Amino acid sequence: MIAPTIGRDEQKRVAAVKKYQLLDTMPEEQYDNITSIVASICDAPIALITLIDNNRNFFKSRFGVDLTESPRDLSFCGHALNNPDEIMVVEDAREDERFKGNPVAEEFEIIFYAGAPLIDKNGYRLGTLCVYDHKKRSLTESQSDALKSMAKQVMLLFEQRYQNFKLKEARKRLKERNEELKDFAGIVSHDLKAPLSNIMMVTDLLKKTEKDLSEKSISYLESLKESSASLSRYIDGMLTFYKxxxxxxxxxxxxxxxxxxxxxxxxxxxxxxxxxxxxxxxxxxxxxxxxxxxxxxxxxxxxxxxxxxxxxxxxxxxxxxxxxxxxxxxxxxxxxxxxxxxxxxxxxxxxxxxxxxxxxxxxxxxxxxxxxxxxxxxxxxxxxxxxxxxxxxxxxxxxxxx
The missing domain is CATH 3.30.565.10 (Histidine kinase-like ATPase, C-terminal domain)
Incomplete structure (x- = not known):
């Protein structure tokens, strides 16, 4: 048996896996539908959607097996990450040096494997959509095409999930920002309305009590009062808007x-x-x-x-x-x-x-x-x-x- 090798960009690849927040999550119907369909198309008893982090192979969806994860160094999918082809196919694991004596393969009587990598938009291989069988065999051309197409569909679901997370975060930040603006509007209303009222009251008082004011002075007082009233209207309007x-x-x-x-x-x-x-x-x-x-x-x-x-x-x-x-x-x-x-x-x-x-x-x-x-x-x-x-x-x- 030969354990899968680790790539140079492993740290970035694992970060790309974690970005989707799928590790250790519960089964979801949209993913389980895909493994069920792939198992049927490929006539395989087992189908998995896998995500590989530092040391394990997590099964986001599983058809035909009860495991939720397996060690990375024992996984077929770990080798699929390093495979340059669109699909890695192992027709007979018993004759492949990489899998001879593999305890997982022996326990579950795994002989055939085919895995299409799940590749994100930056080219990182996150895991696979794969099928297993208990006998030596191969995939037909149409089965291979279907496996590759469904792997792309899995990545679309991953991306949709990520965008939904980003949208929720944006909404959360927007809500927090609106709350801050609302609080600010309340503070401004409280701290500025009283001084503005005092300014308008004082201007009226000066006009009434100071008999020697020039026309220009009266004009200045009127302008001051109107400016204060205008600012007061803005404050009232903003407070109403944010509430x-x-x-x-x-x-x-x-x-x-x-x-x-x-x-x-x-x-x-x-x-x-x-x-x-x-x-x-x-x-x-x-x-x-x-x-x-x-x-x-x-x-x-x-x-x-x-x-x-x-x-x-x-x-x-x-x-x-x-x-x-x-x-x-x-x-x-x-x-x-x-x-x-x-x-x-x-x-x-x-x-x-x-x-x-x-x-x-x-x-x-x-x-x-x-x-x-x-x-x-x-x-x-x-x-x-x-x-x-x-x-x-x-x-x-x-x-x-x-």
Missing amino acids: SDEMVSEEVDEVSYIDLVEDVIAMTVLNENVTVIYKPTEETTLHTNAIALEQILINLVTNAVKYSDKEKTVIEIYLEMDEENYHISVKDNGSGIAPDKIDQVFKLFYVASEQDRHGKKGTGIGLATVARLLEHMEGKISVTSELGKWTEFKITFPQNHS
């Missing part, structure tokens, strides 16, 4: 559509020149997340009011339902959105208009928050517009009957 996932819970609320719209109107429409029309006007109950939906409508209606350029602003809110989803549209007769900007409006910090009707620049957070909330609700949003005439947002989200 949007907390607004969407698994609990389902029964929401009166009429009460919801009336509440939104009361919170957003403070100008008698704004008219809100909504349908249906009869009592309708929605089964969804009340807090998230209210926040969505507040953002959409607020935008319609802020960016209207008409003397009389008209906002239409329509609800439709099918068997699975709610569809709500919010349409206004405002300034509209330019065609080259319409695909960007849901991006964080993107502002489609330079300023609102009061000359203030938006934060670019509101519509991004709407899109994020709907994503958590498994819904979606779209927008159509004609510049100078109207804009319509349509939201769709599932009916969540409890």
Whole structure:
């Protein structure tokens, strides 16, 4: 008997094996299906998917044998790692110097072996897809082709597993990053809102109590107050954005559509020149997340009011339902959105208009928050517009009957 030799790049090869996190894992159906198919195609009583680490041959899948591993220096597959051919075939192990007196071969009466190497994209041989038999024999050409093809399929499964691990790690890091940003937003809100409020209060106080202020000084105070208010709006918007996932819970609320719209109107429409029309006007109950939906409508209606350029602003809110989803549209007769900007409006910090009707620049957070909330609700949003005439947002989200 001759033990398999160890290659020069063994350390890198073993690292490549461990990368897939398959050693010492339980059997999995997708791999067991392959060994079962290969055993049938090759008319062999035993088929294995093997992975070879430093000193053993681990069987990720086994057909026809109860072993989970074997010593590397006694393995057929250890020799297959060093074989330059696409398949290593041993027709009669009893006549092969490498396997004469091999205790594993003798115990399991192994005479025939054929193994196709499992080769990763960097060329490292991780193990084999192999078959064994208790008699002297060979493989037909079609059996050889099938064994090679199925070995490639095993590697595809390995790669898919590795990519899934990378995706999970990326999601984990993203989640951690979002949590850090959320914590940061909370800290900023707490530590900056109070000083900003003080600045605005002091500017008002100075304007009222200091009678000798020049027009330029008053202008500076107004600018300071507006800058503080603008920063305060950004802080509020960012805090809402990063806490949007907390607004969407698994609990389902029964929401009166009429009460919801009336509440939104009361919170957003403070100008008698704004008219809100909504349908249906009869009592309708929605089964969804009340807090998230209210926040969505507040953002959409607020935008319609802020960016209207008409003397009389008209906002239409329509609800439709099918068997699975709610569809709500919010349409206004405002300034509209330019065609080259319409695909960007849901991006964080993107502002489609330079300023609102009061000359203030938006934060670019509101519509991004709407899109994020709907994503958590498994819904979606779209927008159509004609510049100078109207804009319509349509939201769709599932009916969540409890």
